[in-house]
Amino acid sequence: MPAIHFTLAQIEAFACVCETNNLSLAATKLQKSRTTISELIDSLEINLGYILFDRTKRPLQLTAEGKKLYTQARLFLHEANIFDQLAMQMPKEIKHTITLCYDCFIPLSFIKKLIAYCEQQRIKLNLLNIERPQAEKRLLTGEADIGIYPAANRMINADFKWSAIGTIELGIYANKCFFSNLQTNISILELASSNQFIPFIQLPDQLGKIIKISDNIQQITNIELLKELLDNKKGWSLLPTHLFTESYKNISRFHTELGNKGMMLSIVCIWKPTANKQLQQIIQQIINHIDL
Structure with a gap:
């Protein structure tokens, strides 16, 4: 020069x-x-x-x-x-960037709280709505920092740390006229013989055993499209109750012969051990202060 x-x-x-x-x-x-x-x-x-x-x-x-x-x-x-x-x-601008992965089972209200916290801390938050297997690969390569997912009920990769952060409730949803007998609780046999939508491509084996009930599985990863198919009597789905905090067309929640209580699913935060203090601070905030 x-x-x-x-x-x-x-x-x-x-x-x-x-x-x-x-x-x-x-x-x-x-x-x-x-x-x-x-x-x-x-x-x-x-x-x-x-x-x-x-x-x-x-x-x-x-x-x-x-x-x-x-x-x-x-x-x-x-x-x-x-x-x-x-x-x-x-110094007043964004000080750091954090990439967080999650899927459709994670409540939007939780994500909004996390966004608000990161804005307050002047941290840019990248949000990737992807399935857990993809997220774990990104965590291993450093392309992502945190994952928020349903517990897989298996031994986690030794490279990861994890902590439970709460639970969500799952319920059976379908068009109010979808099942043949609307006067009684739905039998497991009827669920197993009817078309079931699941909003995932890949599921950890243990989680798949919980989510998959029917012998006839149809994968629909777009939640809005899945709701439309439910409304059109094309099948039923086991979904988080937070997706239906407001009524949606003719979709109803059904109880099964196992009881009226929904299935509870643990949610965990996963990450690779890090010396990044900002990342550690966000992880602790997620674990201790931001409710699902």
Whole structure:
């Protein structure tokens, strides 16, 4: 990179003298001594190799070279001021980026609380709605930092740490006219013989044994589309109750012959051990303070 023949202080002094036509006035405006301003101008002229002011005249007058340089100096100072504002603003901007993975079983209310917390801490939060097997791969490679998922009820990868953060309730949902006998609790046999929608492509084996009841499984990963299919009497699904906090068309919740209580599913936070204090802080916030 070629040598730079001026300093910001020299350009600032030069522009101020141009605008006041007086070394003393420029010194007062810049809160420097007259001697300092004079030395800055002298050193700038020496560095550039030409004279900027005609000192034989009062008030000071710019030389032809000085007039050309003044316009560029004023533009330079404007850009320097913008740079200064940007540099000073940096600590107030986003300090870090965290990538969190989750799936459709995680309540939206929980995600919103986490977003609000990260905004308060000036942390940029990337949210990836992906299934757990994909998330674990990303956690291992460092492409993701945290996973929030239903417990897999199996030995977790030794590279991960985990902590339970709460439970969600699952219920049987279908169109209110889907099942043949609407007067009694639905039998497991009827569930097993009817088309069941599941919103996953891959499920850990133990979780799959809990979620999959029917012999006829249809995978629909888009929740809104799945709800439409339920409403159109195309099947039933075992879904979190938080997805139906508000009624949706003709979809109803059904009880089974096993009882009226829904199935409870533990939710866990998983992550790779880290020395990142901000990440540790978010993990502790998730575990201890943000309710599902």
